[in-house]
Structures are given as C-alpha cells and as structure tokens.
Amino acid sequence: MNDVNAPDDxxxxxxxxxxxxxxxxxxxxxxxxxxxxxxxxxxLACDEHREHLSSFLGMRGFLKDVVTLPEWQERESAADR
Structure with a gap:
C-alpha cells in the first residue's frame, strides 16, 4: 500500500x-x-525541523545560510552555467 503523502525516490x-x-x-x-x-x-529540512537543525548548526558556528530549496537549486543551476 502506497502512502500518498510519502516522498518518491x-x-x-x-x-x-x-x-x-x-x-x-x-x-x-x-x-x-x-x-x-x-x-x-x-x-535539508522540512518546515517542522528547520529551526531545530538551524539551531544545532548555529550553536556551533557552522550555519552560513538558510534558503528555500528552489532558491538553492536556482543558485546551483546559475553557478553551473
């Protein structure tokens, strides 16, 4: 049985x-x-875990940027051009 809310591969x-x-x-x-x-x-983070993961990285001084997945993909695509 497939869960319609589960992500595909x-x-x-x-x-x-x-x-x-x-x-x-x-x-x-x-x-x-x-x-x-x-x-x-x-x-990568879902809405529910964004703050927790950001805090984990931020407390260690590792966090550099938080952006939406489409924005990141656009940046990466532009960098590859």
Whole structure:
C-alpha cells in the first residue's frame, strides 16, 4: 500500500533523524576546522525541523545560510552555467 503523502525516490527529504518529509529548506554550513571558508555542506529540512537543525548548526558556528530549496537549486543551476 502506497502512502500518498510519502516522498518518491526523487524527492529530496529532510535530514532530521527519522524524518521522511519532503525538504523545503536548505541549510548551508561548514566546519571551519575541516573546510575551506568557501566550502558549503548542506542539510535539508522540512518546515517542522528547520529551526531545530538551524539551531544545532548555529550553536556551533557552522550555519552560513538558510534558503528555500528552489532558491538553492536556482543558485546551483546559475553557478553551473
């Protein structure tokens, strides 16, 4: 039986533990002890987990940017051109 609310295999999902909700947000971050300043790692977040994941990264000084998934995809697409 298929859950009509479950994301398909192509849908980006939230990075929060055990969450399977579709991602709405991209949290761009880096660990300055490991990454060059321009490097960006990403976590994806649903609306419910955006604040929790942002706080986790922010408390460590890792969070660099929070944008909607479509905005991030547009930035990435423009950078590839």
């Amino acid at each position: 192509e849908t980006p999902i939230c990075s929060a533990k055990d969450c399977r909700a579709p991602a709405v947000w991209v949290l761009a971050w880096n660990n300055p002890k490991l990454h060059t300043p321009e490097r960006r790692k990403t976590w």
